[in-house]
Amino acid sequence: MFLFSSQYQDVATLSNLPRYTGGQTYFYPGWNAARSEDAIKFAREFSDYLSSEIGLEAVLRVRATTGLRMATFYGNFFNRSSDLCAFPAFPRDQSYVVEVAIDESITKPYVCMQTAVLHTTCNGERRIRVMTLALPTTETLSAVYASADQSAITEYFSHKAVERALGSGLEAAREAVQTKVIEIMQTYRKELAGGNVGGGGLQMPSNLRALPVLFLGLVKNVGLRKSAQIPSDLRSAALCLLSTLPLPLMLQYIYPKFYSLHDMPDNAGLPDPDTGDVVLPPPCNLSSERIVPYGLYLIDDGQTQFLWVGRDAVPALLLDVFGVEDKAQLKQGKTSMPVLESEFNERVRAVVDKSKDHRAKGVGSIVSPPMYLVREDGEPSLKLWAQTLLVEDRADQGVSLQQWMGMLREKVS
Template sequence: MATRKPEVDRFSKEFGNHLSAKVGLEAVLRIRASKGLRMASYYGNFFLRSMDLLALPNVTPNHAYAVDVEIDEALTTPVVYFQTALLHTTSYGERRIRVSTLALPTTDNIHTVFHHADQIAIASLLAKKAVDRALVAKLEDAREALQHKALEIIGAFKTECTQSSSGATTQLQIPRSLQLLPLLTLASLKHTSLRSGNNVPPALRLAAMNFVLTLPAEQGVQPFSVARMYGLHNLPETAGYPDPETGLTVLPPKLNLSAESLSPYGVFLLHDGNDSFLWFGREVSPAVCSALLNVSDVRTVPSGVISFPDLSNGADTPAPGFELNFQVNAIIKRLNALCHNLWSPVTYVCKEDGEPVLRMWMMQRLSEDMDTSAPSYQQFLNQLRDKVNRGNF
C-alpha cells in the first residue's frame, strides 16, 4: 500500500481518470481489407473470434491494436483499402457502430516503399511482436527476433536500393525515413519489458509488457521507450512560456540520452511518459536550488518521489525569484499533456551522490549508453553495419 503522498495522489487521480473516461463496452471489432491482403496476426487485449473479428470487453482511450497484414497475391489496383467497424455500447447504454476507412496507394517501386516508411509505426509493431513472443517463449528469443527484423529491413534497403548492394561499407546505409529505427530498436531492447537479466522484478516487467502491447505507436515508443531529457539550469528565456503563434508551451532543446549530457553543475529533467526524473549534480549552485524548489542548497533537496511544488500558486506569471520553478512546472505539464493518456506521472529526485537504486533506475533510461542489457548506440550501429556487410540477415 502506498503511504507517500505523491503516490497516493497519483493513484487517486488515475483512478478518477479511469472511472470518468469515455469507454466502449461489450464491443466487437471487425477488420477488412482489399482482395489480396490478409490479416495474419493481432496484438493488444482481445478475444479472437475469427480471423477478422475481435471481441473487446471494453475499449478505453489510448488503447491501440496492431495488425500484421500479409500480401497473398499480386496487387494490381492503384489503391488498397482497409476498413474497421467497432460495434460497442456507450457509457449511457447506447449501442453504436463506428466505421473507419483507410485508402493507401500501391507501388511497384521498392524505393518508394522505403522512403515513405513510418519508423515510429514500424518500431512500435516490432516491439509489440517481441513482447508477444516473450510471453510464450524465452525472453532472449524475443530480443533476437526484434534485432533480426530490424536488421532485415536495413539489409533489404542496402540490397535493393543502394549501389553497394554486395560490398562492404564504412557506414550504415539507411533511408532518411528510417534513420531513427536503430535507436528505437535499441531503446526497446533496453526497455523494462525486454531488458535482459534477473534484476527486473516480474511485476514491473509484466506491467511494462502490457504498456507496450496496448499503447499507440506515438506513445508506446516515444517517449515511453525513448525518453526526453532537458537541461534546466540553463533554460532559454522562452522555454516554459507560451509560444506567441501557437500558444503552446515552448520546450527547451533536447539532450542526447547519454550520461555525457549530465554535468555535476547542472539540473536535468528526464521524462519518459510515465514518470519524470530530476537529476541534481553534486555541485549545483544554491541559487538554482532556491529558484527551482525553494531550498537552500543541493544537500537539502529531498530525494525520491516528490510533489513538484508550484511556487507561483497557479498564477499566470512567475513569483519573484521563482522564474525557474514557473518554467519547469509549465514544461512538465506540457510533457504530460503530450502523452495523452490516463496516467498521472510522478516526479523522482535523483542526486548524483544519492541513492544508488534511483540513479540506476534513471540511468537505465539513457538508451544511448552501454549497460548490462545491451551495447551503446554507437556500438549497436557498428554491429548492424557489420552484419549487413556480411549479409548476415
C-alpha cells in the same frame, strides 16, 4: 486491473485477465497510502478512469480489398473468430496492430482497408465507427522504403516482441528484434543502395533514420532488457505497456524525453504567444555525455519522471527551483515540485507539467507520472534507475549506441 504491492504479486498471471477482456493493467510498485504523492496519483488516475468515456459490448472487424487477408491481431481483446475481435469494454487509450497478408498478386493501383467498431455508447446507443484507408500500390521496393513509417514499424515489432517474449522467452524476443532491424537494413543496402556504396556505412532513407535507435530503445526497455536485477512483476507490467501504449506514448516509453533545464532557452517554460502552449526546451540525446555536474535535467518516459540534480549544482539554482541552498536538504526519491514565487521555479514546473500532458500528444491516457528527485551524489539505486533510461549509454548487460551501430554495420555488410 489496478495492482498495488510492496511484495511480489505475480503480475504476469494477473495481467492475463485484462489482456483477454480489452482491459489494461496498472501497476503501482512500492505503493504507500500514507505518502501523499502515492495517494494523489492513484486518486487522480482512478477518478480519470471511472469518468472516461468508453464503448461497451464492442466488436472490431477489419476488411480489405480482395487479395489481402488480416493475418494476425495484436492488442488486448478476445479474438472470437479469424477476423472478429471482441471487447467487453472498448478503451480510449490503447493501440492495436493488425498484420495484413498479401494472398494474391494485386494489380490495382490502390488497395482499401476498412476498420469498423460496432459498440454501445455510455448512453446506451448502438453505433458503428468506421475508418477507411486507401493506399497506393507499387512495384518498386524503393517506393515501399520511401513511404515506410518508422514509428509504426517500431510499434508493430514491440507487439511482436512481447508475443515472442511470452511464448519463447526474453532472449528470443531480443534476438528477433535485432534480426529484423538487420534484415530491413540489409535489404535496403543490397537492393537499393547498390550493395557497398559509402565504404560499408549504414545507409537508410531519411524517414527511417531513427529505426536503429528506436529498436535499441526497445531491446533496452525494462520489459525486454537483459538484466538479472529486474523483478518479474516490474518486467511483466512493462510488457503490458509495450503491447498496449498508444503510438506517441509508446515511442516516449522506449526512447524517453530528456531536457536540460538549467540552461533552457528564455522562452522555454512560458506560453507560446501564438498557440498558448507551454514551450518545451529542445530535447537532448539520451547519453550521459550530455550531463554536466552543475546541471538540472528532466528525464521523462511517460510513466515516471526524474529530476536530476548535478553534484556541483550551485546554491542559486537550488534556491530558485527548490527554495533551499544546500542540496543535502533536498528530499530524494518520490516527491512533488515545490511552488515558489520565483520565475525560474514557475518555468521548471510548467515544463514538468507540459512534458506529461498526453492530450497534447493527441492520445488518451489516465497515467499521471510520479516524479523522483535524483541527486547525482545521492542514493545510488535511484541514480542507477534514472541512468537506465539513458538508452544510448552502456549499462548493466546492454550495449551503448556506438556498440549497437557498430554491430549492425558488421552484420549488415
